[in-house]
Amino acid sequence: MFESKINLEIKVCMGTGGIAAGGTEVLAAFDSALKERDIQAKLQMGCSMHKVGCRGLCAKDVLVDVIINNSKSTYQYIKPEMVQRIVDEHIVGGNPVADWLVADDYHNFYKKQVKVVLSDCGNIDPENIDSYISAGGYKATEKVFKSMSPEDVITEIKKSGLRGRGGAGFPTGVKWEACRGVQSEQKYIICNFMDRAVIEGNPHAVIEGMVIGAYAIGASKGYVYIRAEYPLAVERLKLAIKAAKERKFLGNNILDSSFSFDIKIKLGAGAFVCGEETALIAFIEGQRGMSRAKPPFPVYQGLWGKPTVINNMETLANIPYIINKGADWYSSYGTEKSKGTKVFALTGKVKNTGLIEVPMGITLREIIYDIGGGIQGDKALKAVQIGGPSGGCITPDMLDINVDYESLAKVGSIVGSGGMIVLDEDDCMVNVAKYFLSFTQAESCGKCVPCRIGTKRLLEMLDRITKGKGKEGDIELLEKLSSDVKAASLCGLGQTAPNPVLSTIKYFREEYEAHLQGKCPAKVCRDLLTYYIIEELCKGCGACLRACPAGAITGEKKKPHHINRQLCIKCGACFDVCKFKAVGRE
């Protein structure tokens, strides 16, 4: 039944999401099922089976590609016990298991995306350098060492228009050029951690980016800062560094040139502020991750006082692709001032959540409705919060905005770290602001007063407001303190932490005012809710009475029940258990 020339490839998604969903077991199940059928022996070289990095749609893990003679079928939600059937019916029988194949939403998810940084993620085996090389990896390094001077590299990167993906969006080529221009016997390049996906899926691209960057600025040492909470990423990076050294893409005399460059891994302890460049420098120096005043800027006086370029992981992963395909190719994507693509973590109330890479300038509408598949439960979109914990909100009337640095900044949001959270009618904006602020407050390095105490006071005010204890003038005070904290804080954390507050007040002021009046329109703030029983709907089943932990509900069987507001602790248990929607809340 097999043709002798059949070419079979199986790719199992083994990013952290994939592994958590059982990727390792699925891979093992394929292995034994195929062995049992003696397929490997028969297919000889024709069959390969491997793990690949994350492909973005983690919600659907474990994702498996079965590629037979270049025709690919993708399965979703695969568990080990399902493997046998795929082998039997699809690989042996030739008929894909239709029930388990990914549906339209999977394809739509990819359609509007443009993958550069993530282009090889999900295709290559991140633990195998040959897999990367055969996909064109390290060509850029070869090209640079063979035919480009450091200045050429800088020119090319400047021409590509690549801007830092770590938040500030500073032109990468300009940063490199500044560092190149500083005289020093020692320089450093630091790769700032962002998201585990790139490192897990394609660690070599990051290494390549660093090698090229180091060559451009004249650094002999590099550090990759990576959070210790992501052991898989760490492991894969270690393997990749080792392999790159063995092949002379890294280490002494790279590709037999006179240039040497080594990379060390610095494991982070999870402090958010360590992502801030000066705090990161302090941390790598062995001190507490605490921001330092700029100037002096790191490109002049960075790590141990030496000129240092700090780039985001995603920024660096773009480099080899730009060198390979050219600045013009890269800058063909994006808008006038924001070139190329950007990775976003799309989360919240959209149907398809996951990691996406889109060309700069794509509209928010396309992201949410085409890629994201629209709002879950087809509820009303309320806002999109972009840029991570210190980003800003965008309202539905602005959905046609271009997602790029300038346009987002204009409406009080940022590209930032690439977080994109979709909020619907059930989200309370005051609560959202409080949520983000409680994160940034807890992560403040504690050095400067406005951030350490100011954000705490903002948080307290928000907390008061959500608890119905807000006062006349609180909104104005929030605005005043927010702007003072922004103006007076030392580093980016404090300077941006109040953004969610300002942005939600700007677009949802009436929601704040409603809270001051004792109402939470989204019905989220518990203290502002009152629970009551709608007598007309109540069947007197007693479910709520049994569920209430506070004994606040009374009533006879088959007769309308009653909630004692004095006793009610607003836990919402009755609301959840009532089958007849007889419990109301306001």
Add this chain to the structure above:
Amino acid sequence: MPKVTIDGRTIEVPTGTTVLDAAKMLDIPIPTLCYHPKLTPFGGCRLCIVEIKGIPRPVTSCTTPVSEGMEVTTSTPQIEDLRKTVLELILSDHPNDCMVCERAGDCTLQELAYFYGIRENRFAGERRIYTKRDGNPFIERDLEKCILCGRCVKVCDEVQGVGAIDFGYRGFKSKICTPYEKDLDCEFCGQCVAVCPTGALTGKLWAFKGRQKDIKEIDTVCPYCGTGCNITLHIRRNEVVRVTSREDTWNEGWLCVKGRFGYKFISSSDRLKKPLIKRNGQFEEVSWDKALDYIAEKLNDIKSKYGADAIGGLSSARCTNEENYLFQKLMRAAIGTNNVDHCARL
């Protein structure tokens, strides 16, 4: 040597000079809390912010080096407003303890609060409450009064090379701690106490011994090792109640545990207070005249019996030059022997 213009006045300063230092040279006041002239700049309190032409946001003058042609404005309504907010924020997390605080009257924070007229606090809220007190015998650490200016951390590391304390925790809970929050166990030089701008760090020895306004300060020299650090004795009612050292001394205000905390022997109750003569193995208090006459009589006696060289004198490396000079003069000129030495070798 870059030139900088501050509030309309121009000055040329050495490369690397900060805006704050340049302003000082011009005698232009800028409020500071975390800045300390002997430590590397910290930039945490944000009080020293100024406006620099061409930079969109206020910058801290203590951390910003002057560059050629810089134009600085040290006080604008916005800047003063931000400073006030910052101070109010600090005070919103500070005990209202000035009435019983050791540092009242000698506290930078108090002074600034007065200067900015801060009373009502728009930002009143939760305060950090720490019950734990440190069990060490030298330094009181009242962390509720700590404004996290970082001076103590810096002095301990940069000057003393000990690093006994560092910032711990994050966010509002940030705090100066020892490793594992154990009791302080360090060299107890008290440098941190000396640089703390508030009442957070004080000497346990000087608790309730009198606040600065009641105290007379006398400059002298440390009685211990040969370094000869300059110290200032703080006197209240004929008692040394505290020792400090001025920043403009050659020792830059730094002392060690002995110099800073080792003064209590002065007022020790077992100080000798009267001349004593031993009779039948027992000391008896006598008048000075009696003791001196007795000494003279005995020495004359021995000298005439055995010669001057039967008498020896040992003077002290802890006495003054003048006393030592007179002592050897006494031995040589009055008694007539060169048998005089001191303990230089011991």
Add this chain to the structure above:
Amino acid sequence: MTNSIREIEGMEVIFIIGSNTKETHPVIANRMIKAYRKGAKIIVADPRKVPMVRFAELFLNLRPGTDVALINGIAHVILKEDMYDRHFIDEKVEGFEEWKKSVEEFTPEYVEKITGIPKEDIIKAARLYGNSRRAGIFYTMGITQHTCGTDNVNAIANLALLTGNIGREFTGISPLRGQNNVQGASDAGCLPNVYPGYQRVDLPEIKHKFEKAWGVSLSQNAGLKATEMIPAALEGRLKAMYIMGENPVITDPNIHHTVKALKSLEFLVVQDIFMTETAELADVVLPAACFAEKDGTFTNTERKVQRGRKAVNPPGEARDDIFTIMEISKRLGYPMDYNSPEEVLEEFGKLWPALAGIKYNRIEKHGIQWPCPTNDHPGTEYLYKGGFPRGKVHFTPTQYTPPAEIADKDYPFILTTGRNLFQYHAGSMTRRVEPIESHAGEPYVEINPSDSERLDIKDGDMVKVVSRRGNIEIKARVTRMVSEGVVFIPMHYREAAANILTNDSALDRHVKTPEYKVCSVRIEK
């Protein structure tokens, strides 16, 4: 110190030998740390892993009493690798060839054998020190309190001369004085062989000068050194002693011996602020004023004359020493008339030109470093700027002599003594300071973990330390501060006085400094 503390900041290399600077001169250590932060390289040579080692580029953990060998070894390498300052030597030093021969035998291999320091480190130290022309050497009692103390000091001087690291800013030889006015007491002539200002008693014209100034005829006999007075008392040659502000019972080696000697005196006067162990033995005890109760000047280790001021009144009838001395002198028929300490200094300055320009009104705020010959002279930050006083100086060949007592079968440990950070000297001051006493009030003997394990001693156990002279019971502190075979006891604690154990018969050949730093002991559980 030939140079001043301020200059430490500008040094490239700081060579600390036999000085636990961080504990005994903490504020000088601060300067060294400041230099370190600016990039200075620090070399520490010490039998104990003293705290300064934290900042050291190189730690030379030598066996107690082998300093000469180490220093000569370093000189050997500097010569061999041609790092020395030929020009400086030609111009300013004599005896080079002869001395050069004397260090020939001190090859790194040989020195390694004596000191226990790996020869690579000796070479490294030589390169650090020898290649720098901004290098300073610092030492304290770890160098002088040996039978070979004078040799140690000479060997250090040779090293500085060899490299020309003297007579310029940021260089020099810096003995760090242990007490706040050791320098001043010596300057003032409280030494048996010299008058104030180091003017020799045995030179007739000098004697004449002082006789004229003081209006009496003076003795031409050389006097006894402190360490010679004790045996002289025992032998009955010395009949009376006047001790001002000293506690030799605790600070001199071999306490039993000292007590016996003082008891055998016919008459003993002690003038002090406390009833010290020595005062207990006195016939008359006079109550003195302490530093805070009198005016005067103190001279610190960098020759800086600084003003001490009266801040409080002395307790009871205690009086300052000037009063007491003048009263005794008057009664001995030699009245001295001074209205203030200022007048005393003035007289001193007239007899010693180095002090002539130092007046109270000039040192109100900041002290002045002698020599300061005139009223408008700014003082001298570092010595020998214009060359050495007598033209050329000499290289003094030094030989390695092992300590008088070495570890043997019966006394297998080397005991070294010294100070700790918290206490001071005999403790009469610091031990009366409650927080210091509660923090560091207990005597202890430091012992290396491998020794303690072998002897089955745990940290905190009471042990008995026995020497040929006596024994004490003391708590063991197990620590890697000391090397195997070495134990350390701080000198401050009378209840377990280290000087019950130390060797009083081993004095430096030249200046009679006792060998506190080395004697052999045994530890019993």
